[in-house]
Amino acid sequence: MINVNLSVISLVSIGEHPTSGRPRRAEQDARAIELGLKLVGDNLHILHAGQISEDESQQSALRSYLGMGLSEINVLSMLEKADAVLPIAEYLIQQKPDIILTGVRAEKGESSGMLPYLLAKQLGFGMVTSIADILSIDKVNQQAEVLQALPRGQRRKIKIDLPFIASVDMAANQPRQSAFGPATRGKFSVTLGGTFNDLEPSIWQTAKAKKRPKRLKIIKANTAAERFKAATAKATGGGGKMVHGVEESAQAILDLLIEEGIL
Numbered sequence: 001m002i003n004v005n006l007s008v009i010s011l012v013s014i015g016e017h018p019t020s021g022r023p024r025r026a027e028q029d030a031r032a033i034e035l036g037l038k039l040v041g042d043n044l045h046i047l048h049a050g051q052i053s054e055d056e057s058q059q060s061a062l063r064s065y066l067g068m069g070l071s072e073i074n075v076l077s078m079l080e081k082a083d084a085v086l087p088i089a090e091y092l093i094q095q096k097p098d099i100i101l102t103g104v105r106a107e108k109g110e111s112s113g114m115l116p117y118l119l120a121k122q123l124g125f126g127m128v129t130s131i132a133d134i135l136s137i138d139k140v141n142q143q144a145e146v147l148q149a150l151p152r153g154q155r156r157k158i159k160i161d162l163p164f165i166a167s168v169d170m171a172a173n174q175p176r177q178s179a180f181g182p183a184t185r186g187k188f189s190v191t192l193g194g195t196f197n198d199l200e201p202s203i204w205q206t207a208k209a210k211k212r213p214k215r216l217k218i219i220k221a222n223t224a225a226e227r228f229k230a231a232t233a234k235a236t237g238g239g240g241k242m243v244h245g246v247e248e249s250a251q252a253i254l255d256l257l258i259e260e261g262i263l
Contacts, residue, residue, distance in 0.1 A: 002041045003137055009045040009092065010036045010101040011115075012073070014061045016108040023061040028103025030175035032168040033068055036101055039134060042071070047091065049076040049084040052188055066186030067178030073186065076193030083198035085115065089122035091193070098137075099144070100165040104130055110201070116165045126164040132171040137162075213262050 010033050015026030036044040048062060052075055062073060076087050092100065105113035120127035132155065133147040142162040147155050149171035243252050257263045 025064040031172040032101035064178040067183030078193040087193035130169040
C-alpha cells in the first residue's frame with residue numbers, strides 16, 4: 001500500500017535498553033518507521049531532534065534506524081536540555097506533512113509521552129494515540145482510517161482527517177532487523193534547530209521509584225464458588241499469637257509487613 005503522493009515524517013529518539021541502560025533504537029520509534037515504510041516506502045522522512053554525539057554507542061543507536069533501509073536521517077541540532085517542541089514544530093510547518101508518526105513515549109529522559117500532544121497543539125493537527133496500523137488513506141476526502149490498540153488486545157477503527165499526528169503502540173508490526181551495511185552507508189543531514197531553553201526541569205525534584213507493594217494473599221481460583229470458599233476459609237496453623245495493647249499490636253503489624261517484604 002505504498003502511496004507516492006503521501007508525505008509521512010517519523011520522529012525518532014535514542015532509546016535505552018531496560019536492563020543494561022545502553023543506547024539503542026527505541027522500540028516504538030522503530031515500529032513507527034516500519035509503518036511509515038509500509039505507507040510510502042523510500043519516501044519516508046526521518047527526523048531526530050538532538051545532537052550527533054561523538055559517543056559511538058549513541059551514533060550506533062541512530063544508525064540502527066538507517067539499517068532498516070533508510071538513506072538519510074534529518075537531525076535538528078540543539079542543546080541536550082533544550083525544549084524540542086518549538087524547533088520540531090517550525091520544521092514540520094516547512095515540510096507540510098500529511099502524517100507524523102511518533103512512539104507513544106521515549107525510553108529515557110522525561111518519558112512523559114506529551115511530545116505528540118504538544119506538537120498537535122502547536123500545528124493545529126488532529127491527534128490519535130496508540131495505533132497499531134493505518135488501514136487506508138483517502139487523499140480525495142483527506143481522511144485516513146487507523147486501527148487503535150486498546151487494552152486486553154482489543155482494537156478500534158477510527159477515521160481522522162489529514163493531516164494528523166499518530167503515536168505508534170507496541171501492538172504495531174514488529175520492525176525489521178537493522179542491517180550493518182545500510183546502517184554504515186546512511187548519512188545524517190544536520191540543520192540548526194535553535195536554542196529554546198527548557199526551564200521547567202530546573203525546578204523539578206526527582207527521587208528513586210519505590211517498589212510496588214505485593215499482595216499478602218493471592219487466591220488462585222477459577223470459579224466464584226472457589227473464590228468465596230478461599231476468602232471465607234478459616235486460617236490454619238499454630239504460628240499465631242495473642243497480642244494485647246496498642247503498642248504490641250502495632251509492632252506485630254510492622255513485623256508482618258517487614259516479613260512480607262512490603263516495607
